Amino acid sequence: MTFNVQGFNMQRYFVTPEQFGELTVVLRGEDAHHMVKVMRMKSGDEVIVTDGVSREARVALKELTPSEVTAEVVEELPMDREPLWQVTVAQGLPKGDKMELVIQKGTELGAAAFLPFQSERMVVQYDARKEAKRLERWSRIVKEAAEQSHRSRLPAVHEVHSWKQLIAAVADYDLALFCYEAEGHGPSGASGLGDRIRQARESGVLKEGEPHSVLLVVGPEGGFSAREAEEIQGAGAMAAGLGRRILRAETAGLAGLAALMYESGEMGGR
Amino acid sequence: MTFNVQGFNMQRYFVTPEQFGELTVVLRGEDAHHMVKVMRMKSGDEVIVTDGVSREARVALKELTPSEVTAEVVEELPMDREPLWQVTVAQGLPKGDKMELVIQKGTELGAAAFLPFQSERMVVQYDARKEAKRLERWSRIVKEAAEQSHRSRLPAVHEVHSWKQLIAAVADYDLALFCYEAEGHGPSGASGLGDRIRQARESGVLKEGEPHSVLLVVGPEGGFSAREAEEIQGAGAMAAGLGRRILRAETAGLAGLAALMYESGEMGGR
Structure with missing residues (x-):
């Protein structure tokens, strides 16, 4: 616990495994x-x-220049701050910068x-040419948020x-x-996210x-088309409702993720 | 269920009780x-x-002008789309437009x-003169989000x-x-949100x-000061952790709310 409290105020940096030597770490570019x-x-x-990936350490800075810090x-340190469940958020490409919020x-x-x-009902036009640039931007957002949190x-950010x-x-x-609007509207609905988790535990x-x-x-x-809902169920995914309200695409991903983290025991109570 | 599915695609408007007559409704201004x-x-x-507040109805439009619709x-209709738990999100004034995201x-x-x-560690300077304008803006965001969802x-948006x-x-x-960073870091911590809910059920x-x-x-x-944490605990609030990561102020409110909705049975499973 002492470490946690200390570590809270300590700046964090993600480096590549190559930068992480046995006794020394070299930080470059934006980090330096x-x-x-x-x-x-x-x-x-x-x-x-x-x-x-596999190593985390408290380090003392030795030599500093704006381009390289040793x-x-x-x-x-133990890498013990990760949730028990590895949740991948698959998000249908939303409009504008909503994907950045989700990430x-x-x-x-x-x-x-x-x-x-x-998917079929995508509101945005997918532009493969902008793909590399966007992936780079998303990866930068992940790095910043991971350091800050x-x-x-x-x-990982998949293509x-x-x-x-x-x-x-x-x-x-x-x-x-998969979150499906027609499913799980409240306690009376039989297929909310909570029901699916309970079923998965029971089975x-x-x-x-x-x-x-x-x-x-x-x-x-735009949600899923009926054909898509059928296909993904056929592949083994289960429809799961997030409540009686209509959530925006980006809100649904975050609400579902928070509920899964809660269920995995990340907020205690299990 | 038939209604729910129909209602999904039907536009919603919030009106004042005064506009809501026994047999007719009058919509004005931005709504019209x-x-x-x-x-x-x-x-x-x-x-x-x-x-x-107390009434909801499916209505057929009769006379339309851009300033008034009868x-x-x-x-x-039954007003049955509201969660069992009435959760008030009290948020320390965050920077920029973060409060709008929370709302x-x-x-x-x-x-x-x-x-x-x-609170003490507020990063923003509170400006009472801008208060009325901001409350008006927040109320508009609530109305739009409530109609859409x-x-x-x-x-309600309190002052x-x-x-x-x-x-x-x-x-x-x-x-x-109250969400406190030093509390409830993962399953080992004894005071995560989930633990607090369990205790509250048991008691x-x-x-x-x-x-x-x-x-x-x-x-x-900036989080709470130690004095504030003590005061709010003294008033009867319990510290509740949201996991082993440091959440931004606006993320914490939404994650905590999603977890409470989940616990109240809004996503099934109870």
Whole structure:
């Protein structure tokens, strides 16, 4: 607990495994600039670095220039701040910068990955040429949000999937849920997210205290077509309602993710 | 269920109880403009109107001008789309337009009310002169989000409370929780939101299937001071963690609200 409280106020940086030597870590580019120019850090200051995969450490800064900072490992830290359930938020490409909101807030909330996909009722026109640039921007948002929220692992941002690719991916997860407006309107409805979780626990798909991979599929603004709903159910995903209100696309993803984190025990109570 | 599915595609408008006659409803101003100019509705078209308090009805439009639309009540509808728990989201005034995000998404998610408050570590400078204008803007966001998400009741937006006023309000709720970063980091922590809910159920504060009023207090970007945490606990609020990550102020409010809606049975499973 002492560490947690300390670590709260300590700046975090994600580096690549290559930058993370056994005893020293080298930070470059925007990170070095941020340390020297924005945070005005000095030799002896401590930060936390993580490679987002297998190592996390408290390090002391040694040599600082705005383009490169060298630091010494003071203490290896356990990577124990990650949720038990690895939730991938698959989001039908929403309008404007809504995907950025989902990625930023979803990273804070503990998503393991984001999977944008195309579908019939998409309101936006998908532009493959802008793809690389957008993925780069989304990855930057993930990194910033992960540092700010003290994630140990960096959520993955998958390339934009076609509907067929999404359908093929459903089988890769222990549990796949898709948010469907006609489902689960309140306690009387028999297929809300909570019902699906209960069913999955009862049938042994989800086991108490064990790690699981969960796919949460949220449609674009226009929702899913009846054909799509049928196809994804055929692939093994279950329709799950999020309540009696109509949620915007980006709200649905975040509400579903928060509920899954809650169910996985991230907020205690299990 | 037939109604729900129909109602999904029907436009909704919130009117004042005064506009809602026994057999006719009169819509004016922005609503009339929206119907005639934006939606291009015609005589005979049906919409849903609600006074946000006690009546909701399907109405057929009779006479339309861009400044006034008269409609006849076709069918009184049950106001049954509201969550069992009335959750008030008390949010320490955040920077920029973050409060608008909390209000928009919180309305979709089912919040009963919003209560902005001032506290020690507020990053923003509170400006009482701008107060009226801001409250008006927040109320407009509530109305739009409530119509879009098919709320039956219009969430209240309280005036900005001082810390003292907030403390005095704690006793008005069946259960008051405040999100505190040092609390409830994961399953090992003993005071996550889920633990607090379980305790409240065990002690009879929350009763299964009964309506309850819950106050969810979220600090500003700077969090609560130790003195504030002590004061609000003294007033009867319980510290509740939302997981092992550091959430932005606006994310914490929405995550906590989604978890409370989930617990109240809004997404099934209870």
